Amino acid sequence: MRTQVCIIGGGPSGLLLSQLLHLNGIDTVVLEQRSRDYVLSRIRAGVLEWGSVEVLRDAKVGARMDAEGFAHDGVYLSAQNQEFHIDFKELTGKQVMIYGQTEVTADLYEAREKLDGVVIHDAQGVTPNDLETDAPYVTYIKDGTEQRIDCDFVAGCDGFHGVSRGCIPTNVLKEFERVYPFGWLGILSQTPPARDELIYAQHERGFALCSMRNANLSRYYLQTPLDDPLEKWTDQKFWDELRKRVPDEVADTIVTGPSIEKSLAPLRSFVAEPMRWGRLFLVGDAAHIVPPTGAKGLNLAVSDVHYLYQGLLQHYGGDDDGLELYSERALARVWKSERFSWSMTTLLHRTPDQSPFDKRIQESELAYLASSRAAQTALAENYIGLPF
Ligand code: RFL
Ligand code: PHB
Numbered sequence: 356m357r358t359q360v361c362i363i364g365g366g367p368s369g370l371l372l373s374q375l376l377h378l379n380g381i382d383t384v385v386l387e388q389r390s391r392d393y394v395l396s397r398i399r400a401g402v403l404e405w406g407s408v409e410v411l412r413d414a415k416v417g418a419r420m421d422a423e424g425f426a427h428d429g430v431y432l433s434a435q436n437q438e439f440h441i442d443f444k445e446l447t448g449k450q451v452m453i454y455g456q457t458e459v460t461a462d463l464y465e466a467r468e469k470l471d472g473v474v475i476h477d478a479q480g481v482t483p484n485d486l487e488t489d490a491p492y493v494t495y496i497k498d499g500t501e502q503r504i505d506c507d508f509v510a511g512c513d514g515f516h517g518v519s520r521g522c523i524p525t526n527v528l529k530e531f532e533r534v535y536p537f538g539w540l541g542i543l544s545q546t547p548p549a550r551d552e553l554i555y556a557q558h559e560r561g562f563a564l565c566s567m568r569n570a571n572l573s574r575y576y577l578q579t580p581l582d583d584p585l586e587k588w589t590d591q592k593f594w595d596e597l598r599k600r601v602p603d604e605v606a607d608t609i610v611t612g613p614s615i616e617k618s619l620a621p622l623r624s625f626v627a628e629p630m631r632w633g634r635l636f637l638v639g640d641a642a643h644i645v646p647p648t649g650a651k652g653l654n655l656a657v658s659d660v661h662y663l664y665q666g667l668l669q670h671y672g673g674d675d676d677g678l679e680l681y682s683e684r685a686l687a688r689v690w691k692s693e694r695f696s697w698s699m700t701t702l703l704h705r706t707p708d709q710s711p712f713d714k715r716i717q718e719s720e721l722a723y724l725a726s727s728r729a730a731q732t733a734l735a736e737n738y739i740g741l742p743f
Contacts, residue, residue, distance in 0.1 A: 369512035404740025
């Protein structure tokens, strides 16, 4: 088989890139190692920057998001059970959209299908070859038979544990990493959200986040030790702990119910440089990971896709500047989001090695944020998403 761009990974990055290229007459094949049901059962991000909303609309996958998503004007922050509001709309003129990654992925699959886009599921042993030549190809095994796809470019959209990043020689690849000594225990419950907007809560007992998907579907997270067994966290224990960490009026009114999903995610900051090697381009989680505190993971994947899609369009129009600049452009934005995600994580979490001095600094930073329009504007500008 031959295609112009072979895309490894059928998560949001891979599907969105494929959809945008297809709409502009560029042929792609997406190779996904898992089944479609598996990909669609993953519960992940919930907040879209407005720039991401616009890219999804450009990709003609915005209709359900516009009908069912919720535009939010701001967020609440809480410090030791006392909350204050950060009004994005007033401070920056912009909003964010609450629409789950699971829904974005479902919309992308549907759109790919409508256009007869080629997405090959259960592709095993995917291996990119000859990436430093003008004729790269990708091999994989499907139903026990080895297949080969010849292409012009390979897009590594295969997430943090994918195969693409490892194709960059170790003397070229630089990796930057911070692993945090705690995780987020997340639950999904069919209950009305705690508040009209998200609540990010700092507390002596650890961080908590009240998020949502719709009027009767809530998503909550608690900072927990990484080695805490999931069985220890019965629903009752989760709700009891959440109530202790959130603003008093929320604790008094929160509606609880059985969890329909429960999982523990580790927190990590990670960047791989460069994001291009020969004819391979890394996109999304394949190149970088952020802790979820700034809601940036999915949004960074969308901005990478935007830069690469623009670069490929230019290439097929005879101009290689966009591809030459891809890694530099993407990394400039990635590092700003890495900084923001790290700073939100540091501001809001308890760490085992936090000294009394560190705690006072954290408290005073939150107090400053509660009272300073300048500090709130800086947070708002980053949260709603830097331009791309
Ligand atoms: P994905 O979503 O990981 O998709 C990569 C796809 O590639 C496939 N794959 C392969 N396919 C073929 N061959 C191989 N060798 C392959 N190896 C992997 C995988 O099966 C998968 O389908 O990366 P992508 O598309 O770059 O999208 C990035 C986002 O998914 C990610 O940034 C966010 O979900 C991060 N993230 C969160 N972000 C937020 O903003 N808020 C959150 O609450 C949030 N929660 C999360 C998260 C990421 C998590 N991961 C990756 C473990 C919770 C979790 C658990
Ligand atoms: C979510 O709803 O899953 C969510 C929202 C905001 C975050 C992280 C996760 O910062």
